[in-house]
Each structure stands twice: as structure tokens, then as C-alpha cells.
Amino acid sequence: MFKRDLVVVGGGPAGLAAAISAHENGVKDILLLERDQYLGGLLNQCIHTGFGLDYFKEILTGPEYADRFIQKIQAIPDIEIDLRSFVVRLEKDKTLTYLKPGGLHTVRPKALIMATGCREKTREMVHIPGTRPAGIFSAGLAQKLINIEGLLPGKEVVIIGSGDIGLIMARRFTLEGAKVKAIVEIQGSTRGLMRNMVQCVEDFDIPVYFSHKVLKVHGKDRVEKVSVAKVDRAMNEITGTAFDIPCDTVLVSVGLIPENELIEMAGVAIDKKTNSPVSREVNKTSVSGIFVCGNSFKVYDYVDSVTADSELAGKLAAEYIRNRR
Amino acid sequence: MIKKMVCIECPKGCLLSADIENCKVVKVAGAKCPKGIIYAAAEAENPSRILTATVLADGLDIKLVPVRTDKPIPKKDLFRAMEEIGKMRIAKPLRAGDTIVDNFLGLGVKLMATREANR
């Protein structure tokens, strides 16, 4: 069992900013654990622009934004980075157990910053009836398949949800040669930015059905079509408005959930509705010395806000460690 | 004539109103910053977009290198650009920000890598 001053779990934009900030505020013994084989988290697959307007006053893509922090952190020898490291257990006294190829390790830091991001809501969580064929993807998975692996999930796509992720993927699919048949949004207007409606949807003449919901997914082995209908204010189907859209792919982009199962394991109080930690002060949790930042604290719209939030967490953690001496 | 549009320069998405005479924008209303005025003119006369995509790597530590144009290119050239990008292969290691192609498609923009790729 190793003892450290600070452990940061997560090497995406939140973890990177928090670790760097903690260092800038005086912490000289930091271990950052990242489960993937590279730093940057989801920014690596967000190849589009829209990042850094606030923090850097520049128009950057996700990878470029991440690169700024990756270069910075790699130049700090006091921050040890362990890739392919997956935390499996967290205890109330902050003892962490993590696995990596070839070993199981335990470490107990004085302070812990959790920057574990969020996961996507699935089709099952929004109860879309029908079959379970191949061809149903969360938007994030589709994005990873296309942008990291060069795999095209499908050729005729229906996107459920008009949030930014869904809109960005509408453009991505179109540019890669697929046909986006429709975006289906249950609310009366888009949940994403207007600029994305312009550059992702209008630019490519993609039909958007507001106040509509998907009634059923059809297809035995692969998606064959979806049934869609208009809904009233109570989100119930308006009889007589149902129609089918033939497609081979359904993208589900219906919301994000903070990933906080690890701190829940440690007995940290979690809000059952949002899955965020119950917190009276930003970044602090119900267990002193355990901090949460980035999307696992609260789902942010802009990565610039994630950075700001995480820098604060780093500062608070540094303060906490200083006060315990 | 008046053309209404949403500015895409930043997340604010100001609703612009462009006065167009003889195919040229003479006045722009609704912009909260100078970028909006420039955008309106470009959008009315020659709509352009920054293109982001990925290029297949060969013998590097990532399968695809994400790329971008440093400046917007005309909307009408987007698919032609994607076709060109589809044919490229990157075999040399590079840093984020490195230029892959100068004067991409003869449009006066650079095609740049946005992520580091090593051997």
C-alpha cells in the first residue's frame, strides 16, 4: 500500500486541470490514474471545434484543447501518470484499489480528486419499445467508432435527441457518406446550440421532427425502421400521426449521467435523481478530503467550465493537504 | 433584401439580419461583436465552414489523426475535401498544430493535425 499526497482519478480535461492546479498550489506528490491508454478523455473523440473560446480565447477542437493540458502535465515530473489504470474499489478513508495489466495496487492519498466524467443515458432508460437488433448506438459510442476507430456504424441513421452531441453526430455521419434520415426530438425546440442547428442540420438539409417521439424500433437482426409520432404537451402520442422511417441505425442521444459509482461505494452522499454528489460547497463532498470535479460533479455544457471547476478543486485539495500537516 | 441567419462564430448564436444589395451585404443588425458582421457578409456571399475530419495513419500509435482546416472553406467544397482526406495517409509522427497540407485543395487554407501521433 502506497501513501500519496494527492490522487486524481481521471485523465480527461477535468483530471488534467485539477492535477495541474493542485501542483500550482503547492502539492508536489501527485498520482493521476487514467483507465484508457492515453490522456484526454472524451476530448480525443470530439474532433469538432467549439472548445476553448472562453479559456484560451481561441476556437479549438477537442484534441487541441486536450493537447494544451497534456503537454503541460507531461512537463511536470511531480505528477506521476498511470495509464490503463482502473479503480475498482474506494473506501471511506480514501484507500483506492486499482487494476492495471500486470498488477493490482492500493494507494491511500491525503486528498482525493474524482474526475470520472459521465456516461450516456441508454435506450433502455427511456423505455423505447421494440426489438433489440444490431444498429442501436449511444451517440458517444458512434462518435468513438467513427473518430477513433475509423468504423462507420451505419448508412441510414435516425438520431433520437437534438442535444449538441446528436447534432454534431448528424454532421459527422453526413460528412462520412451516410444519410441522416431524421432527428427526432420530444421537446418543441432544440436542446443544443443554435450554431449547431445551422452547421450540423440546416447545412445538410437534415429533417428535424420536434415534438415527436420514437414509438418503436423494428428489425430482427439489424435495425430496419423506426415508428415515430407527434406528441402533445404531456409527451403522449397524438393518434393518427404515426409514420415509419426506414433506417439501419438508431443513435440514442438522450442525456448524460455523472459517473459516481465509486464514491457511492465509499459512502459519499449522492443525489438519487441526478447522480451528482450532494454538496454544500462546489467540488466538496460529504466526505472531507474527497473532491469531485468536472462532469462527474455536474454535467457542464462547455469544457471551459469543466476546466474552471477543476482548477478550483485542485486549489481546494491543495488547501486541504496543507491544513492537515 | 433581408436575410436572417444565426451567427455560428461563438456559442451565443446571435440572430443576425443582413441587408443585401446587388449580392453584397451592406448592413448587419443583431451582432453583439464584430465577428458577427464579418460572418454575415461571408454567409451571404460565400458561406464557409471550418472542416474537421480524420486521416488514416500508417504505422503510428493512433489509427486516425484528427485534422482541421485552419480557416473556413466554402460549404460547396466540403464533400470534395472529405474525398481528398479519405485518400490521404499519414506515416510521419506529428504534433498537434503541425501542418499536413499547405494550401489544401488550392483554397488557401492549411490542413492541420489536432492531435499528437508518435511511432
Next chain:
Amino acid sequence: MHDVAIIGGGVVGTSIARELSRYRLRVALFEKEAELAFGVSKSNSGIIHPGTQHPPALLKSRLCVQGNRLTKKLAKELGIDFKEVGELVVAFSDEEAKRLKELLRDGRSLGVPGLKIVNRAWLKKNEPNLSGNAVAALYAPTAGIISPYRWVYDFAENAAQNGVEMRIGTKVEKIRSTGSVFEITTSKGVFSATFVINAAGLYADDVARMVGIDDFKITPRRGEEFLLDKKRGHITNHLLFPLPSKISKGILVTRTSDGNPMIGPTSEDVADKEDLSTTAEGLKVVLEGARKLIPSIHENDIIAYFAGLRPVTGEDFIIRHEDKAPGFINVAGIQSPGLTAAPAIALMVVDILKKNSLELKKKAVFHTHRKKEYHLFAIPLEKTKRLIKKDAEYGDIVCRCEMVSAKEVRDAIARGATTMDGIKFRTRAQAGRCHGSFCTTRLVKILAEETKTPITGVTKRGSGSELVKKDRLT
């Protein structure tokens, strides 16, 4: 040339295969899908019934009680997690309570052990979340839960270990009797066998017709099931049943052996033997029924759902030698309690074979036990540490929701997984909270690598269900 050909790789076919593998026989099992258990056996409730649910005069009731006993024993031999959690058949009125007494009497006559009727006080103490409207219940301690598809794999692996030929992805198209043997034409060649056992589930009537037996028809009866978040795992201590009706058990509140509470199933005849869709109506019916038992169940607790099809033909199992087609044995209409009865069905079939002159000589060496595989989520961390020291790949986590390592995934493929669903059923990768959003990419790559197929050839459950349409590299 085989002694016995088994058609159907579900729990019935594979348990028969395992039983036959004790004897010096050449046995082959044919399964038309890309993997075993992809039919009825993968979508059901996973309940090992005590035997309280059907009239005692029926064959299936006897086989259920016998199967329940055998399952407990076999679970230890084959290394599967079998949890004996007990069941409560709940009465909500005095009239229903009277019926409980009938069920008790029937159960006792069948030899169901440990039955007793419990009162309100007992229920309040032992099943605190149960509706206050419950007046009494029939308690059956021998009810248990098991993973139905892992049960199939365990039977199959042990059968194969003991010499049974597994011919998967092989569809039987025609059967012709030459008088002394059956000539079986499949999608992958022609085989011959002295005896044929028809355990083809939903298609048992089609297979029977191949040898001229057409006195039964299989009607698919769909059941929709809904799984709740594991975090709600504490809402029940036993499997909860309402009183059974003529055609179905009603809406139950149970648990999967992986720890998710489950509510359902519905019971609806459908036209298509492949209609596995869930419906908005089904969700409503199930929630209503479940709430009668556990009022605190909420729609937001539901994290997954699926539908299964029961192969219904009349009220009872059809397990018989066909004198009109000597050597052909039908094992049809195996709906609930088929999973429970499977080991007993196997013994009954072996008996039928014996009575029809199949010589059964026991093998000198029969491997009763199966080599268990490891699941990191089911072992203590100290053991995980030792495993990683022996094989570094146990530390390479692929599925973070269920803590599944790359080593377990490769093991699953070595043991027969050829599809993404096959990996899911064997390892639980993709079955967690994020439903594969995180692990799919890596799994697809490992599967392509291990099966030496291009990534565009990786399927969800066999040909036609390929995951991705194009790889930019090719």
C-alpha cells in the same frame, strides 16, 4: 455415422447431451443459431421452480420436482452459481388464501419439500416491502435462481469435454428415414444417426413434420420482462408470485442470478416465432402487476428489458418415442418449468432410448466436473491480485460497469463465444449500466482478432446482425 443426433442447443438439448455423454456413444448436437442458447433458453426468468405452479397430474409437474433436486446437485458439479432463495405465492383475499391450501396439498403430493403457509406476521417480518394487502402466502424454500444461458454453456462444455460433437451454426433442413438410420441434411452437410432427439424449441413442430409427425403445433407465447437497477436488489428476499391462473403464472417480482430485480412476464400469443419485441402496453401491464406485490416499484427503476417466446403446445410437455418414425424422440412444448425440468427430462429421454434398444454402456472415464472460469466481479480482490500475477491480462479491464478483463473475454471466445451477445452472456461485458457504450469498441476489436475475421464481420448474434458497416482501413 452417429448413435444419437440431438436437434436444438438450448437447455433441453444440452442437458440431454451431457447425460448421454456418460455412455459410450457417438453423439452430435445441432444448433441452427450462431451460438448455443440463442433461442428460448436465453430469454426467460431463470427460475428453478419448486413445483407448486402446475396441476400435479401433469408430466411437467413431476419432472419439475425431480429437476429441482437434480439442479442443486449438478450446479455443484458444473460450477454454476445457483441460489436457493425460496418463493412465496401470495394471496390477497380469503378466497385466494383457500386456494393456497389446495396448492399446498398438491405440492405435497408431488413431493415438494418444505412447503408451509405463512401468515401476515411472518410476511411483515420476512418480506417487509410486500404489499400490506397480502393476507397469507405459500412458502416454498426450494425455489432458486440460475443464469439460464450460462447453464446451457456449462452443460455443453461438459458434454463436449466428454466427447459430444457440437455442431453450431448448423441448421437441420431435412430428415429422411432409411429404415435403420435417419439421414439428416443440414446447412453444413449430411449426417446420419440411429436415433434423433427433437429438442428444437420453437421449431419442434417443424422438425417433427420432417419425419411425418404433425399432431402438434407450437404457438409462440411472448413474455416481456423488465429488469431493475441492481441498487434496488434489496426490495425482495424471496421470489414473489401471485396465484397462478390457467394460462400463466402472472406478473412476478423476482431476481436474476446476477442480482437485478426483475418484473414480468406478460403472456401473449403472437403470430411470428421470431417476434421478440417489447411493447409500451407490456410495460404498463407488468408495472401494474408488480406494484400489486411491491407497491414501491417505480418506472424509473427499470434499466433493461427483453422478451422471450414460450414454445407452447397444449398444457403439458410432449416427451415420447414416435412409433410412426422409430428412433425419433420428440421433446416438445417445453415451456415453463422447462429450465427446472431439463436434467429430469434428460434422464427420461435416456430411459426412452434404453427402452427402444439403444445400448448404454457407461464410459470408463466420465468428467463430472467442469473447469470453472473466473469472473473478477465474483471473486475477492486478493484472488484477483493472484490471478493478475499469473496472467497480466486479468488486469486489463475492458468492461468497467461489470469489471470484466480482457483475459475473461478471450477465455469466453475460446470457450465458444463467436458473437457480441455470446460474450455478453458469458462474461457480462455489455450487460451493465452503460449497456456497452464504453466497452463495445474494445470488444469488437478483440473478437475480430481472436476469430480472425474483419471488424465488419463481427456480429451481435450471427450473420445479419453485423455491428458496423465499413472500416476505413479496408
